[in-house]
Amino acid sequence: MNLPEITHQNIAQLLNKETIINETIAQIQKDFGMYNINIQFDGNTETAYEQLMDGLTIEVKQLLANDKSKLQSILYRIDLSEIAIKKALQHSLANSNQTLIINGNTNNFDNQQQVIAHEIIVRELKKVLTRNYFKNLG
Numbered sequence: 001m002n003l004p005e006i007t008h009q010n011i012a013q014l015l016n017k018e019t020i021i022n023e024t025i026a027q028i029q030k031d032f033g034m035y036n037i038n039i040q041f042d043g044n045t046e047t048a049y050e051q052l053m054d055g056l057t058i059e060v061k062q063l064l065a066n067d068k069s070k071l072q073s074i075l076y077r078i079d080l081s082e083i084a085i086k087k088a089l090q091h092s093l094a095n096s097n098q099t100l101i102i103n104g105n106t107n108n109f110d111n112q113q114q115v116i117a118h119e120i121i122v123r124e125l126k127k128v129l130t131r132n133y134f135k136n137l138g
Helices: 018-033 045-066 068-078 082-094 112-137
Strands: 099-102 105-108
Touching: 018 045, 018 068, 018 112, 045 068, 045 112, 068 082, 068 112, 082 112
Parallel strands: none
Antiparallel strands: 099 105
């Protein structure tokens, strides 16, 4: 069993599996919950990405404005490096019309908060897939 590569193009396919979606959301809620930040999810896996993007974008925006050190701590906990964030932001600027298609909807990253929110989802998804990969090995 090979660990799947996660790219901006195939994240939609990986997020279409209900178990993976629920585990990813639980991981995000756990990591943010350690900082008393509640990320809401209504249980509808068809809109999970949009719900996560909306909730995380709001939280990232508030943290950037009010508590950057807390955001840095959260990103450190998630294991999302400053270099990865800068690279994603540069990529987003270079491709100002960067789009991602989730459930047939086109999503544009209009601002820094959305890029960071997306990178959080991708990193948490990678953690879940890695954990499942090694769980299935043993």
